[in-house]
Amino acid sequence: MGITLKELAASLKLSPTTVSRALNGYPEVNAKTRKRVRDAAEHANYHPNTRARSLATGRTHAIGHVIPLSASHEIVNPVFADFIAGAGEAYSRADYEMVLSMVPDAQEEQAYRNMIARGAVDGLIVHGPKLNDPRIALLTQLGVPFVVHGRSSGVTAPYSWLDINNNRSFRRATEFLLQLGHRRIALVNGLENMDFAMRRRTGYLQALKDAGISADPVLMRQAEMTEVFGHRAATELMRLPDPPTAFLSSSMLVAYGLRRALVDQGVRMGRDVSVITHDDDLSYLPNGDGLPLFTATRSSVRDAGRKAAEMLLQLIDAPKQPPLTCLMETTLIVGESTGPAPQ
Amino acid sequence: MGITLKELAASLKLSPTTVSRALNGYPEVNAKTRKRVRDAAEHANYHPNTRARSLATGRTHAIGHVIPLSASHEIVNPVFADFIAGAGEAYSRADYEMVLSMVPDAQEEQAYRNMIARGAVDGLIVHGPKLNDPRIALLTQLGVPFVVHGRSSGVTAPYSWLDINNNRSFRRATEFLLQLGHRRIALVNGLENMDFAMRRRTGYLQALKDAGISADPVLMRQAEMTEVFGHRAATELMRLPDPPTAFLSSSMLVAYGLRRALVDQGVRMGRDVSVITHDDDLSYLPNGDGLPLFTATRSSVRDAGRKAAEMLLQLIDAPKQPPLTCLMETTLIVGESTGPAPQ
DNA sequence: CCGGATATCCAAAGCGTTTTGGAAAACTGA
DNA sequence: TCAGTTTTCCAAAACGCTTTGGATATCCGG
Numbered sequence A, B: 001m002g003i004t005l006k007e008l009a010a011s012l013k014l015s016p017t018t019v020s021r022a023l024n025g026y027p028e029v030n031a032k033t034r035k036r037v038r039d040a041a042e043h044a045n046y047h048p049n050t051r052a053r054s055l056a057t058g059r060t061h062a063i064g065h066v067i068p069l070s071a072s073h074e075i076v077n078p079v080f081a082d083f084i085a086g087a088g089e090a091y092s093r094a095d096y097e098m099v100l101s102m103v104p105d106a107q108e109e110q111a112y113r114n115m116i117a118r119g120a121v122d123g124l125i126v127h128g129p130k131l132n133d134p135r136i137a138l139l140t141q142l143g144v145p146f147v148v149h150g151r152s153s154g155v156t157a158p159y160s161w162l163d164i165n166n167n168r169s170f171r172r173a174t175e176f177l178l179q180l181g182h183r184r185i186a187l188v189n190g191l192e193n194m195d196f197a198m199r200r201r202t203g204y205l206q207a208l209k210d211a212g213i214s215a216d217p218v219l220m221r222q223a224e225m226t227e228v229f230g231h232r233a234a235t236e237l238m239r240l241p242d243p244p245t246a247f248l249s250s251s252m253l254v255a256y257g258l259r260r261a262l263v264d265q266g267v268r269m270g271r272d273v274s275v276i277t278h279d280d281d282l283s284y285l286p287n288g289d290g291l292p293l294f295t296a297t298r299s300s301v302r303d304a305g306r307k308a309a310e311m312l313l314q315l316i317d318a319p320k321q322p323p324l325t326c327l328m329e330t331t332l333i334v335g336e337s338t339g340p341a342p343q
Numbered sequence C: 001c002c003g004g005a006t007a008t009c010c011a012a013a014g015c016g017t018t019t020t021g022g023a024a025a026a027c028t029g030a
Numbered sequence D: 001t002c003a004g005t006t007t008t009c010c011a012a013a014a015c016g017c018t019t020t021g022g023a024t025a026t027c028c029g030g
Helices: A005-012 A016-023 A031-043 A050-057 A079-094 A105-117 A134-142 A166-179 A195-210 A227-238 A252-264 A301-317 B005-012 B016-024 B031-043 B050-057 B079-094 B105-117 B134-142 B166-179 B195-210 B227-238 B252-264 B301-317
Strands: A062-069 A097-104 A123-126 A146-149 A161-164 A185-189 A220-222 A246-249 A274-279 A295-298 A325-328 A331-333 B062-069 B097-104 B123-126 B146-149 B161-164 B185-189 B220-222 B246-249 B274-279 B295-298 B325-328 B331-333
Touching: A005 A016, A005 A031, A016 A031, A050 B050, A062 A079, A062 A105, A079 A097, A079 A301, A079 B079, A079 B097, A097 A105, A097 B079, A105 A134, A123 A134, A123 A301, A146 A301, A161 A166, A161 A301, A166 A185, A166 A195, A166 A246, A166 A274, A166 A295, A166 A331, A185 A195, A185 A227, A220 A227, A227 A246, A227 A252, A246 A252, A252 A274, A252 B252, A301 A325, B005 B016, B005 B031, B016 B031, B062 B079, B062 B105, B079 B097, B079 B301, B097 B105, B105 B134, B123 B134, B123 B301, B146 B301, B161 B166, B161 B301, B166 B185, B166 B195, B166 B246, B166 B274, B166 B295, B166 B331, B185 B195, B185 B227, B220 B227, B227 B246, B227 B252, B246 B252, B252 B274, B301 B325
Parallel strands: A062 A097, A062 A123, A123 A146, A146 A161, A161 A325, A185 A220, A185 A246, A246 A274, A274 A295, B062 B097, B062 B123, B123 B146, B146 B161, B161 B325, B185 B220, B185 B246, B246 B274, B274 B295
Antiparallel strands: A097 B097, A295 A331, B295 B331
């Protein structure tokens, strides 16, 4: 396709060595020739062939993302688009490329093994960690730099991760509702084999316990986080003899569903029933226009992607350093969906 | 990382040539040795180094996706996750990998040029074509196989694309509403510099014209397709002295917003006001549980991704063939959001 | 048993880079 | 001026694979 180094060198009447060094900023080349080379390269739109370069250097300048497709329904987690967008920023700044592979849970391990055995990537981002996730052990054993988006309860050996404080986040949200006088608070959660969902649940339970309220299993639901699930959960819960006065939701989409169900039941949100949702601050799911629609625990997943990528690049540059970790706090944003518990 | 061909060959007391041929299915190798080689490769988890291979063959076995970030708000189009998931299926079946790059509109051309000059990919998928999109000319000129997801009105030279019949889709939806007696139909569209949005508008206008109804500019809105936009649009439109009795929406999220606004206004959807939305059949945005919530023009964007990928692979295998095109019809699904126009 | 076809293997070149280990030229200071 | 640096360049090897062009061994019919 493009012009090759050898050709460029020939056209300049220089050796490939010199041209390579000139372009890569090595000192042993005259400032004047360097400029000459750079100009010529620019003019010919020369870009070194990635494959050849990585073969020579042993570094691929590529990061792998393996996105799990939820086994049951093959649902793509909608947060991943924004996460990727954030990570992509960091990569393009550092001149890395991103290779993506979406695989059903079952083939995940093979996907990782392949990527690494084929020398396709310098590092990996692990998405959607579950409790006790086996991928972490696999990757540490294989000795590849990686960063987990989230954590995996049960894995004791240290590893690099970036996560939001799901526990504290949902504890605070629950406390907020308790302070408003709510006593029956429902938790409409993601699948609790996912680590984040488990932590949110724990935070919720802790807050209840601290307030001396015993948790009611009937008020806790978990499923794939869709609008339809939110609607179904709220519909069922509101039909209980002793329905909740407040809901805690794990995603904006679920919260949409809650709201619709509440409307269906003729209940007014923020007055009769309160809702707090987690808000990943997705670009295409803004929480309201000016004032936030929902009271929410917010944390930008796009920022998370950017940060995780930066951590990984750092890890790749200095392979022997201990694991990096980053715990981000969410901000509790008060919107129109919460109010004092009805008497 | 992994074991190399030379090492594998040495351990088998064979030449690299023979091992390579054995694994790649060339005929000039004894069936018995082939089996021996294959077993050994399996056992050692040997995978040929992608970079080296592509350097030797000149084929990268990688497809590039350049996802535009909407310049104004850096919004990631939510359909892209599912599209990618579909494409990913096709790629992994064919042993291709997917390299992704998300760039703001302004740097897009450079992103394409770089990918190609660096020999990073064998082909490209073009996302989010605009009217008269310059990328198409660029890529044809560069001579790289590519498939456009969507089309670009104004580009006359032939190129490969896969699209849904946006025009007919919205024409039918409009006709459906007209048959129900609606006369004031609002169009809540995506940004109309996007090709798909323009075609939908055209379809809508044609149906109105065929029915002898003059279009009212006030009833046509366009913006980034978010829930908030849907809400704002419907709120404003319903406050008109002569409000619409039906809405046509370009995405599920927008439709969510419409519904919320209608509820706010105390209007009942499917009874007082009808809504038809386009439904990309996103995995995380199912349109209702059993019965569809919204009457919708549905077309799975995941299928589109799979199909587009297959087309591209075909194009790569036989480079000199004429462009491929694929026009998919949407299905009009009747849900609970439409009904006869109120008298 | 022998010349020619066929089956089976291998050495070496090449893909486009980077990098090692000099060589030649230009510059030092005494 | 001249030995010793320093600057500036280059030839060649290497990365891990595929592929070309044989070489050797085995088989065949007559």
